[in-house]
Amino acid sequence: MSEVFISGIVVFVLAAFVGMEVISKVPPTLHTPLMSGANAISGITIVGALAAASYLGDGFAAKVLVFLAITTATINVVGGFLVTDRMLEMFKKKPVKRDG
């Protein structure tokens, strides 16, 4: 096993613990925005898709795969952050409009 891979495992385990620590005490009100924000972060795989585009050969299959990877990852990133922001905007205090 290469050293790069082993240090990757170290990073993975530490990051997982950080994730659990950071998340464990979130009030229920924020569960949905937290989940959709986290979901957007999982779109980091876009970096992998972009990297794949950098050494793209001439194969047609490869081009289709990379195009689809970039597209789906971008949907995840853009959609995820935007919808989280849209939800959180509703949570902020607004002057209450009363009718009647």
Place this chain on the structure above:
Amino acid sequence: MVELLYLAAASMFIFGLKMLGSPRTARRGNMIAAAGMLLAILVTVINEEMLSWGIIVAGMVTGGAIGAVLALRVKMTAMPELVAAFNGFGGAASALVALAELDRNGANLPVEIAAVVAASLAVGSVTFSGSFIAFGKLQGALPGRPVALPGQHVINAAMAAAIVALAVWGAAAGVVAPFWIIVAVALVLGVFGVLPIGGADMPVVISLLNSLSGVAASMAGFIIGNSALIIGGALVGAAGFILTVQMGEAMNRTLANVLFSGFGSTVAGAGELSDKPVNRATADDVAIALGYADSVIVVPGYGLAVAQAQHATRDLGLALEDKGVTVDYSIHPVAGRMPGHMNVLLAEADVPYEQLLDLDQSNPRFPQTDVVVIVGANDVVNPSARDDADSVIYGMPILEVDLARTVIVIKRSLSPGFAGIDNPLFYNENTMMFFSDGKAAMEDILKSVKSL
């Protein structure tokens, strides 16, 4: 230098997630995480020798447009479906990255790389197909009840074993075909895995798929040796897992029970429902009970989302407050179809954060509450969970609304909730049943309250 910039991006994810956990800082937290993402993308684009700008621009423009339209157009009541769909796209992206790597390098890979390629393909594909089955169930295109083949668990276990065997074969023989078969098997596994899970268990399923989309991204990170992917994916994997466990606890059920029991597939026949009489109420009866109360607690459930009754509910709450009634809202952790579903809907309707009570805050207050109004909730207020050791939901933490002086249940009919069991609450002496659609009911009651 590039590594350090990726580390900076990953740190921004950690800060962002941390800030998302507190109401005051949540919005800024989301923006910091988004900035971290932008940084990671810029670093990649600048660092790599980009030879195929056409594909990159085409992909990002297409994906960005689809993502933005979905995020800005979709109604708040459809949020669970949307989150499920985004999870699915994330899973698909990670599997596609693994496929692109495989296409480029062939399958003559070091064992550990072959393992993470297989893991990324399998987890990403399961996340993709599973999320879209969840999407279909939430959106109503697929039946919300559990659907399963006979021996479904054996079939699923066999498919999981097949994926492992295919990975070993592919790695040992250095051929690409088994990896493609992994994708096919995993796609079917995602479908078969989620179909047998009922609608009300969706909060658990969505959190779990969220976690898996992170794991898939992390595995993709191992393939290309990128720490930003490994860290970002691990964070999301852990966060989703914590949420999954919390949702399970809120139903007093283990993750295995949610995933494998087919809970809710046994719907009680009409004969099993009690034929005891109920107190039927009209909008006027309800308005009088509410208008002359000192304290009212509203308990929303999935029915509120279906009826899109959040604004009407808020309007009624305001009218009661104008009459000097204290109004609060009690939210069970698994009310609705995703974690925090009801909180989002009530926030959309401008209900102040301070008026939202969680389970632990609510239960001590019910005995001192004059009237509880239940809109579209059922199993989470079923006293059987506390009193009847034979009940399938026995032990699940409930909102103990039956301790309030008067309980008003707004419901279309006496039909049982998701668990398929009768609710003794409906037949209590201090319970009034108002049979109506949630939104229409709220509007009718509001009219009556105003004419008091």
